[in-house]
Amino acid sequence: MSTRIVVADDQDDVRIGFRLILDSQPDMTVVGEAADGRRAVELARHLRPDVLLADIRMPALDGLEVTRLLAAETRVIVVTTFDLDEYVHAALRNGACGFLLKRSGPALLVEAVRAAMAGDTLISPQVTVRLLRHLRAAAPAPPAEPLTERELEIARLVAHGRTNADIAAELTISPGTVKTHVAHIQRKVGAANRVGIAAWAWSSGAVGGPGA
Template identity: 40%
Template sequence: MIKVLVVDDHPVVRDGLTSMFAQDPAFEVVGEAANGEEAVRRTRALKPDVVLMDLRMPGTDGLAATRELADTAHVLVLTTYDNDADVVAAIEAGATGYLLKDAPRDELVRAVKATARGEAVLAPAAAALLMKRVRTEAVPVLSPRELEVLKCVAAGATNRDVAKSLFITEATVKSHLLNIYAKLEVSDRAAAVTEAFHRGLLVPKISP
């Protein structure tokens, strides 16, 4: 069972999300928070598998809370804002994923399950914004570090395995993966590996 903490300053939103996950036996909502400070405190006390984090909240906002929790929790940003500054800021803060509140229920459920596994998740709109930003900044190929991360993923490594292998944090792995998705114009790790082979960035091993 995946334990979820719902963070949003609007009670109606919290109630809706809590009710939705309560109806699914795969999830347990262990708590709620109305701001970033409360989110940090309750995450440390309740140890959820996934923190559903709103960005804009009074007091300590979602970005600040995500930054504090990046190395101790899987944070899935769930927001109405889809501008590139927010997307990049959330990723740099250490969010595992970024999803919009108008996402269909099934997409949200899949995203939370993927986040619980430590897999990077990116809404199509957010991916498009990152892609546009990458193109604007004229970064056409993967950096050496991003290629190392992708090689590990292609070999079947989890985010934790990649972090241990490259001596970086899981939050850094997630950030690299989201950058890779944007550069390769894909939305998940399997598609990233496939596209990398297609572009010749990865070369299949030939058995003797």
């Protein structure tokens, strides 16, 4: 069974190029093309392809909107020429299963389709490097002094907005003890108040991020 693909892009030559690349794969078939966003949605709903490749800049409906509308029913890979941060985030937030730059080359295009089929997400390396800037930026700001296990535990609770009394109850210790821990954490991470602890925890990945 071949992977059925729809290509949506307002430029004829791009669609032709994609079709050429994908059809040359033994297990992939381009079953439809759309030149604007509205048509892309119609086509996807009608043909029910396994994967939709959607350009961002399209008439009628842009690729990000198309992604939002179709994410629940079709795997959408967003393709674009411009690696603007807003695009990447909007695309992934809207449920895209991949983000490709047109200049990434045929091999990655094919791999992105395979990844999407497997339920994974391939992002162009040029884009990934920008996505990770935040993560890298967070790295050089680890606490000068590392937190102990208990402190980390409390820091996480603080970061979720729990009060000292709250935390004390949860850990079955005295509120005073929580205050002591919080004070230590503040000193260690250089926070002026508990919100500073929250900011540190969220930005350094101690919570919320994959680290949680």
